[in-house]
Amino acid sequence: MKAKKNIVIVGVGLIGGSFALRCRSLGWAQTLIGVDNNPHHAQQAIELGLVDTMATLEEAIPKADLIVLAIPVNAVPTVLQSVLDAIEDQVVMDMGSTKSQIISAVEHHPKRGRFLASHPMWGTEYSGPSAAVDNAFQGKAVIFCDAEKTDADARAHAASLFSDLGMRIIEMGAVEHDLHAAYVSHISHITSFALANTVLEKEKEGEAIFEMASAGFESTVRLAKSSPAMWTPILMQNKENVLDVLNEHISQLRKFKSCLEKENWEYLNELIVNANQIKRIIH
């Protein structure tokens, strides 16, 4: 049995809160300490039992064995630097959806080796402490980026922790991660945001959509409920990759437009047959 740890979770929202719940269920933590600069979220995190206590970062770090950053990616570089400045040899992880800028920000930090950049491939369209879900990570993938820059003991510690959460660990470079994340996650959010804006623009009154909306519509616009505080920074940090995929996506949509305009039904059918190949990837 592993020794219980004091775990500090910076950002007690959807991801941090879900991680906290699981730490508690698995009996890992001696004390779960939350850090959050939103007083309402801090209060909710206590009320919902996500953490045992809330503290400032300065108070929390000396008590911590493990520090997890689950805050919007634009906040990670600065907070991560402060954390690395303050730790001795504790392990520090982030859980952000982008990796290159975060890793670059601490590239030359003397405590760089204590940091492991991770991205658990789970989320929902909801946010804040009340969105936290127990056992959210079970069976999902977690990406470790540039893990060779992390000290062997810290890397092993993180690997053991995510394995115990039931996650598959995949290692890749930060550049590669950000490219693939644009394809499999970031573009889905943009299409969903844009689809919501399209329908809201076209159906100002909303009555007919409300009555007619079915599961298919809900499925494609669900992500449009996602938090701007989380998603604007992700799209900012992954701008180049996202633009590349977005340009391809607009060009694919133009093929559908052209088929309709030219009544080229044979090619329209081919485009749909080709899209059906996604069955190879999702089941």
Next chain:
Amino acid sequence: MKAKKNIVIVGVGLIGGSFALRCRSLGWAQTLIGVDNNPHHAQQAIELGLVDTMATLEEAIPKADLIVLAIPVNAVPTVLQSVLDAIEDQVVMDMGSTKSQIISAVEHHPKRGRFLASHPMWGTEYSGPSAAVDNAFQGKAVIFCDAEKTDADARAHAASLFSDLGMRIIEMGAVEHDLHAAYVSHISHITSFALANTVLEKEKEGEAIFEMASAGFESTVRLAKSSPAMWTPILMQNKENVLDVLNEHISQLRKFKSCLEKENWEYLNELIVNANQIKRIIH
């Protein structure tokens, strides 16, 4: 208790098969007779117990009390005309996703009054008899189009039937239906097809997507598995409305592109905040 009917289902796939299953569960049918020009589907429909027997349209109609067309929308006008030519005073319904062309095709038919144009707002990305689901329609909406052109008794019969299925009946004109269907259903399919093609184009090897794909990605590309035999005709028949919404959607995506290119993060944030308003419509 209502008298049991002989129900003929033309097209024993996703929609027709699901309707058949429910007729059986509710004990409505004396005999469920399937009609399908795909021999493999005909065999599956019997094996899966969707219908009691398969027949040709010519054999089935004289035995029918109710005839339901659940075939691709391009096939409906011709088959519907044949059915109306052959019936005496039985009730005929279709369940297609477009309505204007279908209704126009039989506008002057002497038996027009026996036909009720319906669109149950339910479906999945799967097709064929094996995709049929019992109790699929419960709690969903069904649209009746131009119902004032249907004889009062046939309209009341259809209303009673869909009410017993647990569906909310909404009446509207065919033109209005096709416009709203483009917004809440047809465009979702195009974005999903185009997203699948984008990702398949960008990620030729597929390994990374397979490993990293999460629930959010699956949600937005799920509809891309939908059948071309069903969807090419829908997009053909609703071309003008679909083009109109597709143009708006491409223009909404261009706003995201422009924000990224110009690093206009404030406007990007506004676009996401606006998209969040979809919460008013889906919960």
